Amino acid sequence: MTKAEVISEISEQTGIPKEDVSVTVEAFFTIVKDSMAEGNNIYVRGFGSFVNKKRKKKIARNISKNTAIVIDEHFVPSFKPSKMFIEKIKESNKVAEANN
Template sequence: SSLAQGENVYLRGFGSFVIKKRAQKTARNISKNTTIIIPEHNIPSFKPAKTFLNEVK
């Protein structure tokens, strides 16, 4: 629920869940040969903590 509200979540020793913004871009619909505009939107992202990466390795 925190990510849905735009807040980042940090878990010490595990990693962090952050919200990143994807920029607006144009895409093509190949079957209809048209271009569409994909608006700017937010996506969740995970970055593992250094201690977690070392334990897994």
């Protein structure tokens, strides 16, 4: 499902015009990105958490030049679903059908 499809679905379910929903969805994503860039995590009860995960410093290989590369410690954004979210997916017949 794309962002445009999410906006359309919210608009249909709530009766709010797509333009207003689009502004709200864009604002949500902007707030999440800006907040995480400042080092904050976002917790949405019943949905999940947007968290910054620390990746340790490691040595990787550039196979084309056969040299070692040092990748410094850094943070990457991650999403951790809530238990309710996970249970909803586990109970879904459509997910099971799609994966068979």
